Amino acid sequence: MADNKTSTTTSGTGPERLLDTERFNNLVRGRYGYVLYNTNDVYVGRSLEKYGEYSEFEVALFRQVCGASDIIVDVGAYIGTHTLAMSALVGNSGRVFALEPQRVVFQTLCANMALNSVVNVECLQVAASAENGRLLMPDIRYDIEANFGGICLRGFDKGRPISTRRLDDLIDVPRLRLMKFDVEGMEHEAISGAAGLIAQHQPILYVENDRREGSKDLIELIMSMDYRLYWHAPPLFNPDNYAGDDENIFPGVVSINIVCIHRNANVTVETLPEIVDPASHPLDSQDGHGWR
Numbered sequence: 001m002a003d004n005k006t007s008t009t010t011s012g013t014g015p016e017r018l019l020d021t022e023r024f025n026n027l028v029r030g031r032y033g034y035v036l037y038n039t040n041d042v043y044v045g046r047s048l049e050k051y052g053e054y055s056e057f058e059v060a061l062f063r064q065v066c067g068a069s070d071i072i073v074d075v076g077a078y079i080g081t082h083t084l085a086m087s088a089l090v091g092n093s094g095r096v097f098a099l100e101p102q103r104v105v106f107q108t109l110c111a112n113m114a115l116n117s118v119v120n121v122e123c124l125q126v127a128a129s130a131e132n133g134r135l136l137m138p139d140i141r142y143d144i145e146a147n148f149g150g151i152c153l154r155g156f157d158k159g160r161p162i163s164t165r166r167l168d169d170l171i172d173v174p175r176l177r178l179m180k181f182d183v184e185g186m187e188h189e190a191i192s193g194a195a196g197l198i199a200q201h202q203p204i205l206y207v208e209n210d211r212r213e214g215s216k217d218l219i220e221l222i223m224s225m226d227y228r229l230y231w232h233a234p235p236l237f238n239p240d241n242y243a244g245d246d247e248n249i250f251p252g253v254v255s256i257n258i259v260c261i262h263r264n265a266n267v268t269v270e271t272l273p274e275i276v277d278p279a280s281h282p283l284d285s286q287d288g289h290g291w292r
Helices: 044-051 056-065 081-090 103-115 187-192 195-201 215-224
Strands: 025-030 033-038 071-075 095-099 121-124 133-137 160-165 178-181 204-208 227-232 257-262
Touching: 025 044, 033 044, 033 081, 033 103, 056 081, 056 178, 056 204, 071 081, 081 095, 081 103, 081 121, 103 121, 178 187, 187 195, 187 204, 187 215, 204 215, 215 227, 215 257
Parallel strands: 071 095, 071 178, 095 121, 178 204
Antiparallel strands: 025 033, 133 160, 204 257, 227 257
């Protein structure tokens, strides 16, 4: 997976589209290889089309803590932008499990692994949860503009059934370095279903926490597992992006995540604010604008 910039890219134009199509999927060559993406996606798709990458500051954090031979679980992998980066980080001696429940999105995830001849990633079309069972996936129109990576699957009374699985029953590994959770408000359920894995391997947890509702319970759950937690709010725009494009189309937009380090881990966090009060949240001092 090459990291060389394409000669066709100029500032403001973005990476070259590689498919001549008017349908919603297109293809670019990005920082971590070829990426099939939905042109109607307002965050991931727009970022890939403009910059050839997505949320590179999150990847930079993964790069600090992961390396060759590590095992990673990517829960809520979406189309695999981070999965491709993780695959490159751990190499062929490592392994990545990528979970994505949306059928059409899952097909794109698999396509992106195949396009880059990735052999160290196992893609699974399931929703991580606290219980094994099923939930209903609503019908989603992918041909209109939307944030397809921001769809919460909880509470629908009609749709296509998909499997929910406890990660404790799904993943059996000899070691585990990192678990990334981006499951749109279902992080508490997903982590509850991974309590055994977490207790056994004490991995670093990288957890989206961009909703006030449920944040306190989520933080208290992870703290009860003997973890220290830190806020991480990386901006979507990377000035040193793959395309060399200095136009910021996401001004002031950041993601809200928590970095969780087990107290037994030999990891030092110096630059991120530690969470002391589980009831506190960055949105308490914001009007909600600028948070993805």
